[in-house]
Amino acid sequence: MSKFIEPSMEHIRNEKLYAEMGLTDDEYGRVVEILERDPNYTETGIFSVMWSEHCSYKHSKPFLKQFPSEGAHVLMGPGEGAGAVDIGDGQAAVFKVESHNHPSAVEPYQGAATGVGGIIRDIVSIGARPIGLLNSLRFGELSGANNRRLLRGVTAGIGGYGNSIGIPTVSGEVEFDPSYDGNPLVNAMCVGVMEHDKIQKGTARGAGNKVIYAGLKTGRDGIHGATFASEELNEASESRRPSVQIGDPFTGKKLMDATLAAIDQPELVGIQDMGAAGLTSSSSEMAAKGESGMTLYLDRVPLREDGISPYEMMLSETQERMLLVVEEGSEQKFLDLFEDHGLDAAVIGEVTGSDRLCLYYEEDLYADIPVQPLSEEAPVYILEGQQPAPDDKIYEYSRADLNQVFDALSGHPTHGSKDYIYEQFDAQVGANTVQKPGFGSGIVRVEGTDKAVAAALDGKSRYVYADPYNGGKEVVAQTFRSIISTGAKPLGMTDCLNYGSPENPEIYHQLSESTRGMAEACTALSAPVVSGNVSLYNENRTDSILPSPVIGMVGLIEDVNFMDGLTINSKDAVYLVGATTKSFAGSQIEKLLDNETSRQLRYIDLETEYSRGMYLRGKLTAREIKKIAPLGRGGIAMKLAQLASFHHLGLDVEIDLDGEDLFAENASRYIVIAQPGMDIQDAVEIGRLSDDGFTIKARDVTIERTLAAVTEAWEGAIPKCMTSVD
């Protein structure tokens, strides 16, 4: 007889209570088949979270399978908490990106903070010491008060967690677009470093081995968080606030230190973070990977308050928790280790030779589920996509007032300085940060070596909307450009797929075509996918968000000392690398002048992309060129404005292009800074840097500003929006 008042099996079936938890009628039927009986309340909850999109990838699995996940440098591909690549000397870089979009929409501070905490635990659970954090953020335009509130909350939340735990935030990228009005994207990435031979897997093997719970006491926070993350935001989402977890970076720090100490113990069999779907996913996934069963005695779980039921315990997403499997007889050693770090820990169960996950509370059995079907047999949905008709728009921006376009874009938060955000993140704790957020990828030296890891996050959703297939390629290529611009050789990547509802045929088409393009680019650019995350059902009040795959890439700089003293100055020349074409679909000038994104083919040649990138990388590490700045949003004009503002250097360039081409956004182009008269492939020397003044001459237009004016627009882009009291 249950000690907790819960709906009966009949009630769950007849009143369709499973539907409230996110299971469809068919899925409920499948659960009954697997169990060969009706599920009880606890079991229904467990299936609903494990089969949520967030945990099971039921709409995205077929697409993820296209991604190449093997390569010369890959040590561990997708399937674990994070992926790992070889960085030489027996060391590995471990990394992953993850979304926390829905929680951040309703509770920006905690949503963002726990996003950071969760991705850190993923890295730590592999055994790596985190060396850098990155974030990719999307908000609606800052003219909206709610978007300003979200920006404030998300920024404070990321800093609140990352600063406290002591991991530098080393790079990021931010875009403001009406598409994200009320549905911000918060993607967090963490990179760690470790020895190859210590890589841990989340596995439960060896009947009789003990299951240890460590970390914060379980509370009722975050129940059904994974399910919440897998549905559309709407008016009622505000009531989901209790589904948002609460971060505790102090405990997170202690847990990180204790976990890294535990990983050095030979008796450790496996370890996994209790992230989405908490105890449910960690226990069932570990058992499934170890081809074992597991029995848990839930009355032994450390609890924050009395009366928490097995159902609530299994679905709670209380943060800062780890699940360990250790050899029988070694339990006390681990309990002592966690106690020494000031953390709760308890033996809550054991690995069994059966194939079942059994949950007891005192004497009563609350769940008895076969492990493999729960974790591996989630339904997979293959839907029909629908390709919308392309637009036959003709662009005639040459008639526009391009000086006005320049001012409007350069003063827009998307193009302006992000110091408002980045100055709230500790970028230098650890004393190995070679390049901070602000202009380009993050670079962190590997302590005790001359090596450095470069890491970048990037996304170009308007390109993906314009042309999902080629846009998908471009997102990967853009991140590749960021990596080679540091002098690093790309080693691998991680992806976060943020899209609208896959049940909408056009969104499904975006998902399938863009992932196909991304997969091709991964292969062509030598950056296999080692980890990833999917976030669907991102819908603003009126429409789906733009298709927003975000790519995190990691590269290796073999000797970072080449950067020491490599600074640009007013005697240097400016080069434009790569041909400019009239590519405006998905561009910022199109957003500004037409307030739309047209569906038109974009073009990218991946072979050129790769060879040009690797060529420039070689020139940089040989110090033959001083700086590489890849072109992206806003084209040549915006990159020059950012470059001048960031470095407080003027410039005077003349480019043999139409004025509108200054804002074109075709792929595979760079601005390069080097001494005058250098021979650089596919490059044209377009002018000089200077001490003051800012002049760009095209065939039919001249943009001439003082350096102070350009810098002021750049620096003030976000602060000028944030002055109003909301």
Added chain:
Amino acid sequence: MKYAVIRYPGSNGDRDLLNAARKAGGEAAYVDYRETTLDGYDGVLIPGGFSFGDYLRSGAMAGVAPVTQAIRQAADENKPILGICNGFQILTEIGLLPGALIFNDQHTFVSRNESLKIVNNNTRFTRGYAQNEDVIYPVAHGEGHYYCDDETYEKLVKNNQIVLTYNENPNGSRNDIAGIVNTSGNVFGMMPHPERALETLLGSDDGMKLFEEMTQREVYHV
């Protein structure tokens, strides 16, 4: 010179400080917050971070940790004590330095490379610098506004206790104060992070002279 680097739960600059002391030529070892003696150490380094989460008030919990009385004793013995960031907050919390650190005026965390001025080079910590030398040290704090009343401020000025000031005040600190020493000149607290400014590759090596001064000079004992 052998330094104790105090480690509280939640400290996160401990490793950087240990590395800095060693890089400058000194010896250093971690000392747990539960220790009650610092015998055998010639000086104390209190690192940055968020001791005990700093959920209550920065430095409040650390102030009542067992190691506090050992730190007081070291101060009494005229050993050099340097507190950085959270370490500065702890030193004011336990009364080894006057004043307090309160929330930044803008109420947001601030992290950037800060231009500062060594306004007193006549201390055992700053002798390696020229008087009024400008230096770049990173700052990274949410509660870095140095606050004190008028009477305390006048004493600070009179006793020449103000050592480091901001050239562009990032947090609203009184009279741009970034770092002060006690009246005996052996306890130094500052918000900026010189331990992160030891290499030009990382943006600045202006912190090196501080640690060299602290580690390479012998005989500070009474």
